[in-house]
Amino acid sequence: MADGAVPRFWREIPQRYSLIGNQCGKCKKIYFPPRESCPECRRRSIGHMNGKKLSGLGKIITYTIIYEAPENFEAYVPYPMAIIELVEGPRITAQIVDCPLE
Amino acid sequence: MREVAVIGVGLTKFGELWDKSFRNLISEAGAKAIIDSGISGREIDALYVGSMSAGRFVGQEHVGALVADSSGFAHMHIPSIRVESADASGGLAFRQGYFSVASGMNDIVVIGGVEKMTDVVGSEATDTLATGLDQEWEAFFGSTLAGTYAMIATRHMYDYGTTREQLAKVAVKNHANGALNPYAQFKKAIPIESILNAPMTAYPLGMLDCAPVSDGATALILCAMEKAKKYTDNPVKIIGTSQASDIFAVHGRNNICTFQSSVYAAKKAYTQAGISAEDIDVAEVHDCYTIAEILAIEDLGFVKKGEGGMAIDNKITTLDGKTPVNPSGGLKAKGHPVGATGVAQIAEIVFQLRGDAEKRQVKNAKIGLAHNVGGAGASCVVTLLEAI
Numbered sequence: 001m002a003d004g005a006v007p008r009f010w011r012e013i014p015q016r017y018s019l020i021g022n023q024c025g026k027c028k029k030i031y032f033p034p035r036e037s038c039p040e041c042r043r044r045s046i047g048h049m050n051g052k053k054l055s056g057l058g059k060i061i062t063y064t065i066i067y068e069a070p071e072n073f074e075a076y077v078p079y080p081m082a083i084i085e086l087v088e089g090p091r092i093t094a095q096i097v098d099c100p101l102e
Numbered sequence: 103m104r105e106v107a108v109i110g111v112g113l114t115k116f117g118e119l120w121d122k123s124f125r126n127l128i129s130e131a132g133a134k135a136i137i138d139s140g141i142s143g144r145e146i147d148a149l150y151v152g153s154m155s156a157g158r159f160v161g162q163e164h165v166g167a168l169v170a171d172s173s174g175f176a177h178m179h180i181p182s183i184r185v186e187s188a189d190a191s192g193g194l195a196f197r198q199g200y201f202s203v204a205s206g207m208n209d210i211v212v213i214g215g216v217e218k219m220t221d222v223v224g225s226e227a228t229d230t231l232a233t234g235l236d237q238e239w240e241a242f243f244g245s246t247l248a249g250t251y252a253m254i255a256t257r258h259m260y261d262y263g264t265t266r267e268q269l270a271k272v273a274v275k276n277h278a279n280g281a282l283n284p285y286a287q288f289k290k291a292i293p294i295e296s297i298l299n300a301p302m303t304a305y306p307l308g309m310l311d312c313a314p315v316s317d318g319a320t321a322l323i324l325c326a327m328e329k330a331k332k333y334t335d336n337p338v339k340i341i342g343t344s345q346a347s348d349i350f351a352v353h354g355r356n357n358i359c360t361f362q363s364s365v366y367a368a369k370k371a372y373t374q375a376g377i378s379a380e381d382i383d384v385a386e387v388h389d390c391y392t393i394a395e396i397l398a399i400e401d402l403g404f405v406k407k408g409e410g411g412m413a414i415d416n417k418i419t420t421l422d423g424k425t426p427v428n429p430s431g432g433l434k435a436k437g438h439p440v441g442a443t444g445v446a447q448i449a450e451i452v453f454q455l456r457g458d459a460e461k462r463q464v465k466n467a468k469i470g471l472a473h474n475v476g477g478a479g480a481s482c483v484v485t486l487l488e489a490i
Contacts, residue, residue, distance in 0.1 A: 062257035064249045064253045065305040066245070066248075066304050068224070068228055069225065070229045071225045081253065083358065091353040
């Protein structure tokens with residue numbers, strides 16, 4: 001992300017700092033990031049999407065090590081990225097930290 | 103809906119074209135296509151232009167109108183429509199233009215695709231390509247387009263035993279084909295060792311597993327089939343066109359080793375044309391990274407899921423193989439000016455079906471497929487063409 005105006009970073013997105021997703025009150029499927037409606041239950045889910053704090057535990061589905069980075073990350077190469085499946089079901093893309101590269 | 107044909111093709115060379123601007127590129131391709139088609143230019147009803155990110159690459163939006171003017175059509179007040187779907191912008195522009203002729207609203211339209219990528223530095227290009235991903239939930243954390251394809255590659259290796267050597271062989275094949283293509287950015291065969299030993303971009307993809315940053319443009323003339331013979335002896339008929347979507351962020355998909363957008367777009371196009379994957383004589387697929395060509399040949403049904411790597415070993419996709427893939431050199435060797443790519447793929451299929459592909463000509467090619475992917479597979483356009 002190159003030169004964004006302040007509000008792009010400033011906008012309040014709680015999910016940037018904590019793993020709070022939501023759950024469809026109809027089929028019980030859990031989403032992260034939270035969705036406005038459940039794509040399975042569609043209109044039946046509207047008004048029934050409830051906040052859900054996630055445990056932060058999960059397993060790595062796949063990974064890469066980034067050597068050619070976007071402008072804002074050039075100082076950090078090489079760094080690992082992974083897709084993680086949380087124990088509650090949703091998958092996320094995230095940087096892996098506090099772990100030697102090997 | 104009436105039948106539609108491609109009656110003209112025009113391309114610029116692809117590459118680092120320091121002496122040409124965005125408008126020069128698309129105007130050159132357009133003029134060549136008009137001359138190739140045999141129309142005078144006054145018959146044109148509309149322009150459709152694919153461009154992924156002129157705003158970020160050259161600081162220019164409103165490119166439909168710009169292209170109309172730079173190509174000399176603003177004086178005739180011809181409408182011009184810019185179409186965007188990341189690096190599937192070109193394929194989608196073609197599809198929108200096709201609709202306008204098939205519906206009877208227009209008789210003749212120009213399809214353009216253009217990108218000028220080398221005005222920005224490398225990391226800026228990396229940033230812009232990543233806008234085809236989910237900015238808030240993939241790119242924000244430091245992922246790149248290459249990184250996302252690399253994660254798909256890692257999982258493909260884990261699930262199906264695909265090797266780095268098999269990935270590298272995709273690049274070897276496409277560079278060998280590109281060496282035969284006068285329009286290609288890299289007209290040079292590359293040995294497998296160079297690909298395997300290249301600096302890493304995103305493990306397990308090295309620099310030579312990735313399509314380059316390129317400038318270039320392509321244009322096609324579409325015409326209602328009933329009028330095509332008036333202009334040309336060798337119109338190429340459009341027998342299938344489809345677009346499909348997949349979950350936007352790759353991590354949101356159940357199986358990250360398949361693009362459901364490719365699977366569904368191919369199925370719909372085959373049904374429309376009344377054919378199956380076995381009937382394809384030649385294909386241009388979206389090999390923005392070597393792993394992407396392996397996914398494509400699986401998702402399009404040329405081989406079973408998981409057998410893409412083996413298919414490369416068995417040379418099924420070489421120029422004289424069962425289903426030749428990327429005779430142009432693909433995005434890998436021909437170059438990948440992102441908005442132009444989808445149109446350039448169709449241009450190559452037209453050359454192949456007209457028998458105009460010279461040294462890279464696939465023998466007896468009658469039915470061809472073009473497969474154009476947006477981002478990491480959230481959108482896909484498949485086009486089927488037939489020689490008549």
